[in-house]
Amino acid sequence: MRIAVPKEIKNNENRVALTPAGAQEFTKNGHQVFVQETAGLGSGFPDEAYQKAGATILPSIEETYSKGDMIMKVKEPIEEEYPLIQENHLLFTYFHFASNKPLTQAMINSKAICLAYETVEKEDKTLPLLIPMSEVAGRMSVQKGANYLEKPLGGRGILLGGVPGTLPAKVIILGGGIVGTQAAWMAAGLGADVIILDVSLSRMRYLSTVMPKNVKTMMSNEFNIRSLIPTADLIIGAVLIPGAKAPHLITRDMLKEMLPGTVLVDVAVDQGGCIETCTPTTHEDPTYTIDGVLHYCVANMPGAVPYTSTLALTNATLPYALELAQKGWKKACIKFPELSFGFNIIKGDIVYQAVADTFNLPHVPVSYYLNHH
């Protein structure tokens, strides 16, 4: 198969869908890899590293798309890329169709096969190609929080772990899923006092067995949240209710009960945020202050650490991509049944129910293509 890796052109996107190590796996197995010039540079991978791995570097995005059977990307194609997508293409990338009607229509019109990272779903309902980015964002939330707690950046001026003779900072984490767990490890490792609030007792039981002593769990409800916030230094929002907007667990009136210089990091901002006063910000201008409380609400946190994010993402995508190249998109679903949930659009038909429902468009079950065509 011919694998093409265009350079991401979405604003400030420095990740790349394939590393030189991944390129080598493809070429070793007899596939051809085409990488657009400087596609890996933002993640620290120069063209020469891909060439050494047997890939061909191409000068333009047009040529790169035209050479590929499978197009591997990170972000959804943007408008300038629509005309480059052909009927014979298998696109393997994040799409997030439900929030983008023009993209959905363009991909229907292209007749290409669209395999979305974000909907690849295992039997236990986990999303293996979203988890790595949650891990990055969770760990980063504490790094950011610790930084913004410094006085010159607007915070309370407290060191997360304190020093002997002083109390450490108090970190409240709302939601103990992937993001919350990774945040808790980092905050605990730095010596903070950490409390994770969740609504799932079984999740909290699990967390209480694996977390160090300075991490406690507590049922998430308004009463408990109100009791904790007057002494919190850093609050991390990491709640997810699949398919729904995040609930506002911290409301505007609660800010007045917080200490001046408290830092809020709402990682769930991409789903509407679990802190009412959070609105999406960017890495260029990541924070703002309301009632003396500092808010950090960057919607694409992993974008700031492209080296780690690219490796984390490609570690998860590569086994699927290799199987797709080896066996083709239908047979790849035999070894990896979770891939069948990843198909969103095939040859002009929407095959993912939620996307069809969002736009009130017809839905064709993916089994129609996997079993018969």
Ligand SMILES: NC(=O)c1ccc[n+]([C@@H]2O[C@H](COP(=O)([O-])OP(=O)(O)OC[C@H]3O[C@@H](n4cnc5c(N)ncnc54)[C@H](O)[C@@H]3O)[C@@H](O)[C@H]2O)c1
């Ligand atoms: N900003 C970014 O760059 C970025 C990056 C990755 C993920 N995210 C977002 O982070 C959020 C969390 O993702 P995740 O992978 O950890 O999800 P997850 O499903 O692993 O965890 C969510 C947790 O929230 C808990 N929860 C549900 N309702 C709750 C409530 N009322 N109070 C407390 N906890 C509650 C669930 O029980 C679950 O444990 C998502 O919105 C995700 O999109 C953002």
